[in-house]
Amino acid sequence: MAGRAAEPEVIWARPERTGRGPKPAYSRADIVAAAVRVADADGMDAVSMRRVAAEIGCGTMSLYNYVPRKEDLYELMVDAASGEYDLSRGPSGDWRADMLHVAREARGILHRHPWVIRLMTTGYAFGPNALRFLEHCLECLKDLDLPGGVKMELIATVNGTVMTVVANEIALAERARGLPWSEEQEQAVRGAYLMRQLAGGQFPRLAAVFAESGVEPLDAEEVFSRTLRRVLDSFVTP
Known part of the structure; x- marks a missing residue:
């Protein structure tokens, strides 16, 4: 299928942004934070590459330079939520x-x-x-x-x-x-x-x-x- 990678990829193994050019205007964290805001406000059905791109103020196609697939965006979102655990509390022994x-x-x-x-x-x-x-x-x-x-x-x-x-x-x-x-x-x-x-x-x-x-x-x-x-x-x- 056009646009699909020939082999499976893991989003965590990819660089923040593919391709050459000037310094990226956005980070992966910016994109994920925007997607989370949309999902929190309007639910998962509202999360689309177009909506997230509009949320951060970039073109939809530009977003694919940072996150190649919607499935990758979902994975990033889930991991962002996992980052909210407070792991500073060490084991108590119980x-x-x-x-x-x-x-x-x-x-x-x-x-x-x-x-x-x-x-x-x-x-x-x-x-x-x-x-x-x-x-x-x-x-x-x-x-x-x-x-x-x-x-x-x-x-x-x-x-x-x-x-x-x-x-x-x-x-x-x-x-x-x-x-x-x-x-x-x-x-x-x-x-x-x-x-x-x-x-x-x-x-x-x-x-x-x-x-x-x-x-x-x-x-x-x-x-x-x-x-x-x-x-x-x-x-x-x-």
């Missing part, structure tokens, strides 16, 4: 606490940049910031008596769990913004409907669960932490 801290940081990043959930694949997991993140996690897990490959599975499982939780949180928040009444009113109506269904005797096990725990709103932070602890414990429980 690997569970350290990984829970990482999970909370990931949750914050995904809420700031929800488009990452849509883009994230293992193919984008080895940019410079992602590698620093993985090295940090492995350092936190250094005293855990598991093979290296299993530790990598642990990190991937934590990330996958966080993405699932955040995707649900984002969907609920978007739904709530579209309601013509308050979220509290919505939940009250749904709770009343649920209790009527449980009172009919068709769902005795569900009724027993809700009789024990009630239908009060859950503490999202506590549920998140408890879920991640169970995920972490699963790697050391026979």
